[in-house]
Amino acid sequence: MSSRNHTQWNATPDLQRGEWVDSRIYSDDQIFEDELSKIWKKTWIPVCHESELKEAYSFRTMTIAREPVIVVRGKDMVVRAFLNVCPHRGNMIERRPAGNYKRGTPSGTPKTMTCMFHAWSFDMKGKCVNISRKEAGYQDRLNEDQVGLRELKCEVYFGGFVWVSLNDDIGVTVEEFAAGSLDVLAPSLNEEPLEVFHYHKAIIPCNYKLWHDTNCEFYHDYLHYHNRITGFNDAYFARKNNGFDGGHINVGSFEVQYENYEGSHGREELSFPHLPPNHWYMIDMFPGVNFNLRGSALRCDLMTPLGPNSVMIEFRGLGLASDSKKDRQTRIDHHNSIWGPFGRNLHEDLLAVTGQGSSMHPLAESRKILHGRHENETIHDENGMRHYYEEWGKLLNRSPSDPDKKFEPYPVFKEQEAQRAAAAVE
Amino acid sequence: MAVSHHEIKEQIRELIYNTCIHLDDYEWQKWHNNCADNFNYAIRAFSPEVQTDIKYHGGDKEYMESITNMLNKHNSDQSPLRRHCTVYRVDVAEDGKSATAISSLTVHQTQLDGVNSHVDAGTTSVFLVGRYNDTFVIDGKSIKFEDREVRLDTRRLDKGTHWPI
Ligand code: FES
Numbered sequence: 001m002s003s004r005n006h007t008q009w010n011a012t013p014d015l016q017r018g019e020w021v022d023s024r025i026y027s028d029d030q031i032f033e034d035e036l037s038k039i040w041k042k043t044w045i046p047v048c049h050e051s052e053l054k055e056a057y058s059f060r061t062m063t064i065a066r067e068p069v070i071v072v073r074g075k076d077m078v079v080r081a082f083l084n085v086c087p088h089r090g091n092m093i094e095r096r097p098a099g100n101y102k103r104g105t106p107s108g109t110p111k112t113m114t115c116m117f118h119a120w121s122f123d124m125k126g127k128c129v130n131i132s133r134k135e136a137g138y139q140d141r142l143n144e145d146q147v148g149l150r151e152l153k154c155e156v157y158f159g160g161f162v163w164v165s166l167n168d169d170i171g172v173t174v175e176e177f178a179a180g181s182l183d184v185l186a187p188s189l190n191e192e193p194l195e196v197f198h199y200h201k202a203i204i205p206c207n208y209k210l211w212h213d214t215n216c217e218f219y220h221d222y223l224h225y226h227n228r229i230t231g232f233n234d235a236y237f238a239r240k241n242n243g244f245d246g247g248h249i250n251v252g253s254f255e256v257q258y259e260n261y262e263g264s265h266g267r268e269e270l271s272f273p274h275l276p277p278n279h280w281y282m283i284d285m286f287p288g289v290n291f292n293l294r295g296s297a298l299r300c301d302l303m304t305p306l307g308p309n310s311v312m313i314e315f316r317g318l319g320l321a322s323d324s325k326k327d328r329q330t331r332i333d334h335h336n337s338i339w340g341p342f343g344r345n346l347h348e349d350l351l352a353v354t355g356q357g358s359s360m361h362p363l364a365e366s367r368k369i370l371h372g373r374h375e376n377e378t379i380h381d382e383n384g385m386r387h388y389y390e391e392w393g394k395l396l397n398r399s400p401s402d403p404d405k406k407f408e409p410y411p412v413f414k415e416q417e418a419q420r421a422a423a424a425v426e
Numbered sequence: 427m428a429v430s431h432h433e434i435k436e437q438i439r440e441l442i443y444n445t446c447i448h449l450d451d452y453e454w455q456k457w458h459n460n461c462a463d464n465f466n467y468a469i470r471a472f473s474p475e476v477q478t479d480i481k482y483h484g485g486d487k488e489y490m491e492s493i494t495n496m497l498n499k500h501n502s503d504q505s506p507l508r509r510h511c512t513v514y515r516v517d518v519a520e521d522g523k524s525a526t527a528i529s530s531l532t533v534h535q536t537q538l539d540g541v542n543s544h545v546d547a548g549t550t551s552v553f554l555v556g557r558y559n560d561t562f563v564i565d566g567k568s569i570k571f572e573d574r575e576v577r578l579d580t581r582r583l584d585k586g587t588h589w590p591i
């Protein structure tokens with residue numbers, strides 16, 4: 001058989017369950033709604049970095065699963081999160097992306113979050129501190145205590161990232177949720193305060209999981225001239241792709257040969273605490289968070305799924321708050337050369353997932369998306385994606401390869417087992 | 427014979443407009459040739475999200491040359507970018523040895539292969555809006571770019587691009 005007809009194209013691949021997924025999971029409206037309610041509204045999501053909220057009364061706004069969220073730093077310097085929704089008539093309280101409440105707003109007094117509509121105002125702990133003309137309208141039937149903001153679970157964790165959950169009953173800390181996946185970088189990111197030096201965003205016509213997959217698989221080195229020229233050596237192919245409970249993975253380090261790319265400079269001169277120079281670590285957390293440390297710059301991708309075929313990705317770059325001006329500039333230049341909106345790799349990655357988004361439609365002939373590479377769980381193995389979709393299937397109780405069917409645990413992969421056994425003998 | 431400031435201003439306008447044509451037409455080397463050896467290029471925007479000025483791209487002349495030299499090795503969106511530029515102001519220094527210019531800039535992108543070409547190819551949209559803030563060095567015989575800052579208003583660049591603006 002060479003090319004295939006409809007029946008052949010739709011046939012079950014001659015691979016084990018779990019080694020492919022059906023493209024409907026990347027395009028179906030109902031599956032997307034399921035994901036918002038069963039995954040995104042249930043879990044911890046990092047929303048920004050604490051260096052974006054340096055001072056008391058500073059705030060940032062964002063969206064989780066369509067819910068508008070505001071994060072504020074109180075007078076007590078504690079970071080708290082609330083629904084950015086006024087308890088009066090449901091207006092979004094804060095419209096700006098960031099700012100500080102030390103200055104009053106046109107409808108409100110300083111040091112309060114004030115809804116501009118009818119000037120109800122709230123302190124940094126979410127307590128209502130003013131109902132305009134309360135007695136005249138509500139007499140003694142309603143008071144401030146009854147109309148506080150909806151507070152959300154919030155933690156500052158892992159190098160100062162701010163994590164929020166819409167789920168009051170989540171029952172685990174961020175540390176427990178991470179299940180060890182962050183440990184590889186924790187000593188380096190927790191040693192001293194970090195600071196965001198780069199932010200940009202993109203809205204891409206593809207499913208959010210396609211971006212996460214791309215961050216999880218390194219096989220697409222063929223997309224990036226930069227990677228092929230700086231990365232392909234034995235140490236690179238030996239890097240392990242490790243799975244953790246909860247669908248998270250991380251990838252260990254090796255030394256990148258930056259000097260092989262014309263115009264790029266080695267990154268010897270700068271790293272992060274406890275890290276040798278020129279190393280490269282990657283953490284991909286379920287359901288769609290990426291931490292990527294290449295020598296001198298930490299990148300973090302946060303995703304906001306907007307629809308089955310639309311995702312907003314926020315890209316941040318971070319260095320040390322203590323950086324000298326010169327070191328900071330070096331980190332920025334290193335970051336931009338591959339990860340800026342004009343950099344080498346990011347543009348290529350975004351082109352590729354746009355191409356996937358263009359080709360996948362809910363009623364199209366199904367595409368079996370293959371995740372079947374077994375390479376001893378090293379860099380070009382596709383175990384990272386398999387690991388993710390096993391968790392995904394479990395949470396939605398849908399089979400990733402046949403999403404109308406109930407989830408069945410993935411098999412123990414024969415090749416993987418054999419490779420592990422062989423490695424143990426060596 | 428001394429050149430009047432008026433003439434210098436005219437030459438600078440011409441240089442900025444010619445550079446737009448070079449960049450539109452991928453004549454990268456012609457652009458580099460019009461830059462001084464100590465040229466520096468940067469694309470920047472203020473981010474109201476993180477309340478910081480962000481440098482998106484840039485470097486010295488050697489770096490920008492390496493960027494354009496490597497283009498054909500990379501997969502890129504080949505949808506052409508067309509610069510629409512108006513020079514708003516040119517200020518020549520007293521001594522006539524340097525000058526600055528502010529130009530308003532809009533860049534349009536006409537889809538070629540960036541999405542689904544069958545549907546989207548030929549569609550033009552605004553890729554970005556911003557300004558060129560240029561500094562020139564004038565040595566009597568020639569005028570060259572010493573610094574170019576592309577100051578962006580647009581901060582959603584989506585897929586981005588490999589091409590300098
Ligand atoms: S809706 Fe906010 S005060 Fe009325």
Ligand SMILES: [Fe+2]
Nearest residue numbers: 220224345349
């Ligand atoms: Fe990539």
